[in-house]
Amino acid sequence: MHRYRSHTCAQLRKSEVGKAVRLSGWVHRVRDHGGLLFIDLRDHYGITQIVADPDSPCFKTAETVRGEWVIRVDGAVKARSPETVNAKMPTGEIEVYGQEIEVLSQARELPLPVFGEPDYPEDIRLKYRFLDLRRETLHRNIVLRTRIIAEMRKRMGEAGFTEYSTPILTASSPEGARDFLVPSRLHEGKFYALPQAPQIYKQLIMVSGFDRYFQIAPCFRDEDPRADRLPGEFYQLDLEMSFVEQDDVLSTMEPVLRSVFETFAEGKPVTQAFPRIAWDEAIRKYGSDKPDLRNPIEMQDVSEHFRGSGFKVFAGILDAGAQNQVWAIPAPTGGSRAFCDRMNSWAQGEGQPGLGYIFWREEGGKLEGAGPIAKNIGEARTEAIRTQLGLKAGDACFFAAGDPKKFYSFAGAARTRAGEELNLVDRDRFALCWIVDFPFFEWNEEEKKIDFGHNPFSMPQGGIEALSSAEPLSIKAFQYDMVCNGFEIASGGIRNHLPETMVKAFEVAGFDRATVEDRFGGLYRAFQYGAPPHGGMAAGIDRIVMLLCGAKNLREITMFPMNQQAMDLLMGAPSEATPQQLRELHLRIAPTKKD
DSSP states (O other): OOSSOSSOTTTOOGGGTTOEEEEEEEEEEEEEETTEEEEEEEOSSOEEEEEEOTTSTTHHHHTTOOTTOEEEEEEEEEEOOGGGOOTTSTTTTEEEEEEEEEEEEOOOOOSSOOSSOOOOOHHHHHHTHHHHTTSHHHHHHHHHHHHHHHHHHHHHHHTTOEEOOOOSSBOOOOSSSOOOEEEOSSSTTOEEEOOSOSHHHHHHHHHTTOOSEEEEEEEEEOOOOBTTBOSEEEEEEEEEEESOOHHHHHHHHHHHHHHHHHHHSTTOOBOSSOOEEEHHHHHHHHSSSSOOTTSOOOOEEOGGGTTTOSOHHHHHHHHHOTTOEEEEEEETTOOSHHHHHHHHHHHHHTTOSOOEEEEEEEETTEEEEESHHHHHHOHHHHHHHHHHHTOOTTOEEEEEEEOHHHHHHHHHHHHHHHHHHTTOOOOSSBOEEEEEOOBSEEEETTTTEEEESSOTTBOBTTHHHHHHHSOGGGOBBSEEEEEETTEEEEEEEEBOOOHHHHHHHHHHTTOOHHHHHHHTHHHHHHGGGOOOOEEEEEEEHHHHHHHHHTOSSGGGSOSSOOOTTSOBTTTTBSOOOOHHHHHHTTOOOOOOOOO
């Protein structure tokens, strides 16, 4: 028999009754039932119940073991009596009567519990992550993560993609976040950068004549953390394809990612044909370019019902500028003054003066609108709004007014709030869609200049002709995102593979040809020697796993994450460098002067 185990703690069934077995694992918990000891023995695979009675030669040792000790148990498999069967455990029909117990290692008093799932301070959980990872839910999430990644690799292979690796030490590039810099020992005063994404390399792979590249790529960005973004590093399913248009990428990747969701959705419905929603439409309907389509609320422009109306606030806003509009946020079942007042208070808490509303009720057999706005605009306009929105008695709607560019995100937040408060969101499905036709450029108000709106390497719709003659802020990009349940889970585009078009795009954003050649020399040079039309995308593995696990925070699906201050409490990183290390790297610490 093997030195440590003949079976794992999840393998034994009634078919093994009577067999002599050997198990090894951690003591999950010990229960004393009137002198009869029950030990739940746990390993990576599951739990088996061990029984030690006073007549067993292992009983004396069994009395000494404590939680999280590592032990080896030899014993015989026996069937549990019908009343003691545990149907929730795969091994719940059997137990092992212990004959010999060997203590392989002992555990000190635990700084956090492993049995059960109690809330515990995050700093303790991260400092003792090796204990935290023994907890059932977190352990299961990490295993599921590996299965999801394996499924992605399988599906990508079936779709004709080949996995290639790209460098980790590279040059700095503008991906929209701060780089992690690595000082060079051999080249004094120069630095490598950890890749924010393999963007340029994967395009070079296409120029090199390869096709259908992918990799599970580590990416490094010096960003502030939040619930759906970890500091430091993350992983993405990165891919690129040659000789493709936008529809080719979308139609190739939609079944790949749909199948991944279906495999791990545990029966929850998954969108079959992903809607393709233009960016402008997403902003107008949902107030967001990553809409949660499980929320049925769709906003509408109701400006005409307020133009010249008795509600002077909105009428005046509409007269003040041609760009101004009034949007309605329908709220089915929200037709009570109490709910409308709560939404108004929420809006004030968001820094808004308030949130105007109308709610509809039936009085004496007649349907009528109520609230200050309804009184000011009159019965006919109120009824016209209700008809346009398809509302009925017991419903409400809220309003946002002004320049949509300035209020759309607040309106989207109000839509989300109303959907959640009224329990309209169907939480038991995965609602996926594509957002397409992103603006190529945007206006940077702080610097008073035009910036790239999304990805500077995307192809503008209309090509160099549009860049030369169209109003820059009107140009759209062959750029697309995949969204699931309100989270952006993938982003990509058809690339700008023509060197002169690339230079022109950067010129519109304020960069001259010399800057392009200097900062993107490798890519620009490659485009001089026959670049195929190409495009691709990258899907965020961490967010996809978070959605499929039902977790609220990326730390619950990541093995060794940093904390909110971007510190690794387990390994003590970042840490100070020794004077010798600094000398070798030609560096000197210049402490920040304190006021």
